[in-house]
Amino acid sequence: MSLNKYSRTLTQDSTLPGAQAMLYAIGLKDNDMGKAQVGIASTGFDGNSCNMHLNALASEVKQAVWDQELIGLVFNTIGVSDGMSNGTEGMRYSLVSREVIADSIETICGAQYYDGLIAVVGCDKNMPGSLIAMGRLNRPSIMVYGGTIAAGHWKGKSLNIVSAFEALGEKLANKLSDEDYKGIIQHSCPGAGACGGMYTANTMASAIEALGMALPGSSSNPALSKEKSQECVQAAQAMRLILEKDIKPKDVMTFEAFENALTVVMALGGSTNAVIHLIAMAKSVGVRLTQEDFQRISDKTPLIADFKPSGKYMMEDLHKIGGTPLVMKYLLSKGFLHGDCITVTGKTVAENLQHIPSISFEKQDLIQPIEKPIKRTGHIQILYGNLAEKGSVAKITGKEGERFKGTARVFNGEFELVDGIRSGKIKEGDVIVIRYVGPKGAPGMPEMLKPTSLIMGAGLGKSVALITDGRFSGGTHGFVVGHITPEAFDGGLLALVEDGDWIEIDIKNRQLNLLVEEKVLAIRRSHAKQPSLRVSSGVLYKYAKQVKTAADGCVTDES
Numbered sequence: 001m002s003l004n005k006y007s008r009t010l011t012q013d014s015t016l017p018g019a020q021a022m023l024y025a026i027g028l029k030d031n032d033m034g035k036a037q038v039g040i041a042s043t044g045f046d047g048n049s050c051n052m053h054l055n056a057l058a059s060e061v062k063q064a065v066w067d068q069e070l071i072g073l074v075f076n077t078i079g080v081s082d083g084m085s086n087g088t089e090g091m092r093y094s095l096v097s098r099e100v101i102a103d104s105i106e107t108i109c110g111a112q113y114y115d116g117l118i119a120v121v122g123c124d125k126n127m128p129g130s131l132i133a134m135g136r137l138n139r140p141s142i143m144v145y146g147g148t149i150a151a152g153h154w155k156g157k158s159l160n161i162v163s164a165f166e167a168l169g170e171k172l173a174n175k176l177s178d179e180d181y182k183g184i185i186q187h188s189c190p191g192a193g194a195c196g197g198m199y200t201a202n203t204m205a206s207a208i209e210a211l212g213m214a215l216p217g218s219s220s221n222p223a224l225s226k227e228k229s230q231e232c233v234q235a236a237q238a239m240r241l242i243l244e245k246d247i248k249p250k251d252v253m254t255f256e257a258f259e260n261a262l263t264v265v266m267a268l269g270g271s272t273n274a275v276i277h278l279i280a281m282a283k284s285v286g287v288r289l290t291q292e293d294f295q296r297i298s299d300k301t302p303l304i305a306d307f308k309p310s311g312k313y314m315m316e317d318l319h320k321i322g323g324t325p326l327v328m329k330y331l332l333s334k335g336f337l338h339g340d341c342i343t344v345t346g347k348t349v350a351e352n353l354q355h356i357p358s359i360s361f362e363k364q365d366l367i368q369p370i371e372k373p374i375k376r377t378g379h380i381q382i383l384y385g386n387l388a389e390k391g392s393v394a395k396i397t398g399k400e401g402e403r404f405k406g407t408a409r410v411f412n413g414e415f416e417l418v419d420g421i422r423s424g425k426i427k428e429g430d431v432i433v434i435r436y437v438g439p440k441g442a443p444g445m446p447e448m449l450k451p452t453s454l455i456m457g458a459g460l461g462k463s464v465a466l467i468t469d470g471r472f473s474g475g476t477h478g479f480v481v482g483h484i485t486p487e488a489f490d491g492g493l494l495a496l497v498e499d500g501d502w503i504e505i506d507i508k509n510r511q512l513n514l515l516v517e518e519k520v521l522a523i524r525r526s527h528a529k530q531p532s533l534r535v536s537s538g539v540l541y542k543y544a545k546q547v548k549t550a551a552d553g554c555v556t557d558e559s
Contacts, residue, residue, distance in 0.1 A: 003036035003070070003243045006113040006139065028071065036243055037071040039114035041105050041133075043126040048081035050123035050201065053192040053223060054146050057232055058120045061144060064236030065118070070243070072236070073114070077104040082124050082447060082473065083161045083195060087414070092444030094125060095471070096543045098277070099556045101129025102284075106136050115139060116239050122146035122193075124200040124474075127208060128277035134213070134249045135284025140242040141249050142344045143214045144235050145205040147223030148315040149193030154183045161195045162309055162473075164188040165449055169457015172422060193223030197308030199474030202315045203270030204277060206324050210264035212252045212343030216352045220323035222316050241346045253285045256338040260349065262294060263336050266301035266378035267327065269310065271474030272393045272482060273447075275380065279553030291382045291391045291551055295510070298378025301336060303397060304368045309477040310397040311374070313366045321364045322357060329353040334370050374398060383481060385513040387467070387493050387503070390485040390551045392512055394505070395472065400479040402507040404465040406431040408497050408514075413437060414470075417451045421458055428463035431503040435494045436531065437470035438487025439554050443535060443544035449473035452480060465505055467512065469494055469550075481505060481512055483550040489531065490549075496524045 004011065010019040011033040023033070040061050044054030058074050065072030080090075080097040109117055116139055119130035127143065134141035152159035167184040170176035176184075194201035205219035215234055221227040241247075258278060265274045275294055282289035305327070307313050318324065331337050332353055339350030361369050368374055375398035383392045396402070409430040411417040417434055420426055432451070439445045448470050455461055456478060465479040469487035472480055486492035493514055497503070502515040514521075535541045546556040 004034055004115060005036070006115045007037040010113050032071055035069060035071050036115040037073060037113070038065050038116040038118060038239055039109050039112065040065065040072055040074045041117065041119040041130060042074060042076050043079040043101065043121050043123070044076065045079055048079060048084060048123060049149065049189050049192055050081060050083070050146065050194040051079045051126070054120050054122050057144065057146060057228065060229060060232035061118055061120060061235055064233040065239065068236050068240040070236070070240060075108050077101050079123050079126050082200070086165070086447055086473065087450030091446035092442045092540060094444065094446065095554060096444050096539060098125035098129040098132070099543065100539070101126060102132035102136070105130060105133035109133070109137050109139070116243055117141040118144060118235055118239060120144045120146065122201070124204065124273065127201070127204040128281055131208060131213060131281045132284045135253060135281060138248045138250050138285070140239065140247060141213070142235050142238055142242070143208055144231060145214060145218050147193050147221050147225065147228045148202055149196045149223060150190055150316055151196055151314050152187045152190045154187040155180070159184060159188040160197055160308060160314065161188055162197065162453060165453030166457040169454040172454065173458040175459070191224065196314040196316060197474070198269050198271070198305065198315070199309070200271040200273040201474070203265060203268070203274050203474050206268055206270065207261040207265050207274055207278060209324050210328060211257050211261040212341055212349065213249065215345065216325045217323045220315060220319040222319055238344050238346070242344055245346055247342065247344065247346060250285045252342055252344060253281070253287065254341060255287050255289070257341045258282055258287060258289050259297060260337050260341060262297040263301050263331060264328065266298050266303065266380065267331060267336070268305040269303050269307050269379055269397060272380060272395045272472050273474060275393050275483065276550055276553050280555050283553060283555055283558070291393070294380055295382040298380050301378045302370055302373035303375035303379050304370060304373045306366055306368065306374060309474070310399060317366055321366060322359070325353055325356045326359050327367055329356045330359045330367070381507055381510060383505070383510050383512040385511040387512045387514050388484045390549065391483070392481050392485065393483040394481045394507060395476065396507050397477070403505065404431065404479050405502065405504045406465060408433050408499060408501040408503050410435070410497055410499050414446070414448055414451045418454065421454050426455070426460060426464060428460070430464045431505070432464055432466040433494065433497050434466065434468040434470060435488035435497070437468060438489055439547040439550060440533070440544045441469065441487050441489030443533070443540050443547070445471050445550065445554060447471045447473045448482065449476055452476040452478055467503070467505070479505070484512070485549045485551045487549070491530065493521070495528060496521055
């Protein structure tokens with residue numbers, strides 16, 4: 001078959017001389033006009049260490065695509081740095097950027113008739129954004145992850161981005177000198193690459209590799225490594241193959257493939273953000289994935305990886321012992337993965353893993369045996385109850401306990417909480433409530449990394465819990481529950497909580513409840529008023545008007 005399936009409309013239709021003239025203008029020759037055109041989407045930009053090297057990787061991909069007798073054409077889309085925007089009003093744009101990325105990639109590939117797509121992506125929302133676009137377009141597509149950052153170091157201590165946030169909590173609690181605070185900030189991020197623990201970027205990269213939309217090893221190859229450069233060449237070779245075989249995202253992104261992705265997220269202790277992202281990605285290819293699928297996979301998948309934030313290892317450590325394929329081969333051998341799912345290599349999951357060495361539990365302790373896991377079931381738990389009628393997402397690794405009952409300490413937004421920590425308002429036994437930070441209420445459902453990091457840094461991590469209608473960073477740890485649906489802005493019971501109310505979080509029974517009599521709540525409800533939307537124009541306004549709930553993946557293209 002001809003590899004030039006979509007772009008031949010521009011190159012061969014005699015009624016489109018303008019398009020052909022412009023293709024000649026960009027440097028194409030007569031013998032290029034019959035070649036397939038591959039769009040190479042880069043989220044590279046100078047202002048973020050996660051993305052600063054992506055344009056260079058995109059250039060490597062472009063050269064490799066041309067070497068395959070294909071036309072490689074680079075274009076750029078946006079990225080938002082979660083690490084830099086966390087704790088600011090700018091964090092409201094983070095989840096919104098996922099939709100902008102998806103929309104922009106879909107727009108240019110659809111308008112320019114590209115036959116295939118390779119996305120070169122880095123920070124958290126880049127990856128699901130690119131996969132959503134791939135699903136909508138349903139043309140041969142591959143994701144190239146920019147890779148993980150190396151660990152930082154200060155006075156013999158290994159550092160990462162969360163070290164910087166937690167250092168502020170220590171400083172506010174007078175547990176850290178000015179010298180050490182500055183030293184940690186200056187040395188937490190030593191160069192290019194996404195945040196190094198099993199935070200959202202590495203979680204989504206691992207999930208997408210397990211899904212089959214990225215090459216084996218893609219998620220664990222470090223940003224600045226020969227393996228990442230080799231991967232750029234291999235991505236071009238794989239693109240040629242999937243164009244020839246006409247393997248498209250809907251062929252790869254099946255329900256069983258999503259189960260593989262969920263399983264890897266649970267085994268590795270991945271970010272709670274995987275819930276909304278994988279649900280949204282599944283919707284893009286017409287696959288129905290729900291929060292209950294996460295609970296079902298969590299119930300039967302042990303947590304076996306000792307990664308930060310709750311553990312001690314970084315993604316670069318996994319690379320040193322064999323990478324994500326090593327873990328996937330082990331999970332497959334134990335019957336946890338569907339080995340017959342097709343991938344962008346043109347081979348099945350089982351075929352990709354056939355020649356990967358088996359894991360050795362004597363030579364490393366990052367990955368634990370299934371029989372002696374860190375936690376017997378998954379860390380992601382979906383809770384319901386009167387505070388979360390349509391669900392909420394907890395991240396429980398086993399170190400936090402399974403039940404917390406305490407008195408509410410209510411904050412309308414994270415900035416109020418920062419003041420509360422400074423003033424000593426937070427006490428042991430409190431259940432911190434941060435509300436009006438949901439998809440519509442913020443709008444944009446920002447991450448609560450700064451609050452949870454401050455709590456940890458202040459030494460309150462083991463004595464308080466936190467619940468919110470916002471999200472958490474993959475770097476968050478502690479007794480936390482997010483994604484509360486319905487959110488406070490939409491009339492959820494969270495809006496009626498008052499200081500001093502008793503709240504119970506019961507992980508074993510998957511319940512999140514406000515322990516206040518119904519007659520009291522009825523009085524509060526009669527006086528409650530929905531606040532005004534915080535924005536009246538621009539992208540945040542459009543998002544607030546279109547976005548679905550966290551339980552629905554916060555998508556914006558459903559009626």
